[in-house]
Amino acid sequence: MLLKIVWKNIISKKLTSILSVLLMMLGIGIISLVLTLGKQLEEKFSKNVAGIDMVVGAKGSPLQLILSGVYHIDAPTGNIPLKEVDNLRTNSFVMEVIPLSMGDNYMGTRIVGTSQRYLKHFNAVLHLGKTFENDLEVVVGQNVARELNLKIGDKFESTHGYDKEAEEHHEKKYVVKGILKYNNSVIDNLIICNLSSIWAMHEENSHEAESEHEKEVTCALVKFRNPLGLITVPRLINQNTVMQAALPAIEINRLFKLMGIGVDALKYLAFAIIIISGISVFITLYNALKERKYELALMLSMGGKRFTLFMMLLLEGIVLSLAGWISGILISKLGIFLASGLLFKSYHYSFEQNLLQKEEIYLLVAALIVGIFASLIPAVGIYKINITKTLAKD
């Protein structure tokens, strides 16, 4: 019965109730969305960077080098001689060097020439078929296989560059040898082959026989034996070679710092909206207390306990903020679902939908506190009502 009265009271002042719920929804929705997106982006970014201490590539923007070499988002900075990359292996700090060669795509999906160690680095497991051995054999990531509907034995022509509509390499065709299991990393969205496939494709294309020492790659991922390498090796490379060295940890930090300003601003805005929602609940209930003074006095005269009526008003605030929270979370989940689809289309990045995050539980607590505080002052008014005076007034 108590909840029924609470509900009926909320319904009876539809517009103001809707306003309070909408404001709360907006605030909670924005914060939840920002939190989830930020968190998932960071997770994706750090998962892909795990184990890679340094990226070397052609001189240019270090951030661009990281984005293209590690995340396969941006365009590469240029090419570097394979010989220089191989020289790195002689450095005692360097544990592993994985060269990557890019430049072609199939239907917008990047084809990466590399070695088996690249697959090993991601702990990639074959889902079907076997891995690449000879030139022009490829394995494809799980998302690629699904999106482009590629099966073992399928043959396809690559196009130059990163555009779907660019010029095609007609002479040679790649053949799918294997499909990888879902890895939740960037290789889900890549087509991977050996380095010489890429060279073979371009030699043929330019009709020029390149000699062994002129061979080039796009960049290389480097792992160090110990952290000391981070201090000495990059400087060595930047000063003494035609390559540049970029540290993913630093560049990604820089990127998140840049993004963080916007995220923080959004968060403050959302908190302000939540506070306004609380004020709206407060005004609604405060006015209701004045309008419903007779009703409250009546219920008191009928023997209702003041505590019961106190709880009734408090519950109205709680129900309103709870409704705001629930709809806010739903909106945010919907937003992530839509954003995920959008991101997948343009960057081959997708978000997972978690049921509820820890932060969203904190938001629930925050929403409830706002609701309780907003209704507390009107609810305390119950204890000040003088039954006979209120009912005697006209």
Added chain:
Amino acid sequence: MIKTQSLRFGYGNQKTFEFPDIDLKARETLLVLGKSGAGKTTFLNLIGLLQSPEQGEIFIDNEPTSKIGSKQKAGFRSQKIGIIYQKPYFVNSLNVIENLVLSNFLADRKLNHERAKNLATDLGFADLLFKKVQQLSGGEQQRVCIARALMNNPSLILADEPTSALDDENCDKVADLLVKEATEINASLVIVTHDQRLKNRFQNQITL
């Protein structure tokens, strides 16, 4: 059953009321008469346990009430007293039957929809149970208020000017209903009024 002993109540220092003792058994009716300002409503508030007397004692069902706290008073009000106000007050967001079972809820009792329907049939508003209270006419609202006062089968029914807004025909009807329902549940009935029409009807009267 209600009994009072030398009740006195004062508003500040200027106005002090002293009330005659009353002693009313179950199924008896008392008419409390008096001019405006004679303290009729104050008397009703005192025996309805809405205000506390300066002096004197009120017995409801032979239990003294002057020493008990406000919580127990609220308990008395919900369990043993049914009040019908001059003005029909309702919880406006609830419909008619919800306003009736509200009495049960506030008395911590099980919601008795059956009782509400029976009373509505008796008082002739069975077809209005699911309407909003604001949609009812004044007379209909008055009858709903009477039904609400009876929901918990109180031993004392207090009515404040229940007929002042009614025409002769309805005045008789309401008086009949009050007596009939009070008798049915073995309650004492106290009617506070200055309505001449009721004077001729009830012998047991006091004038303040």
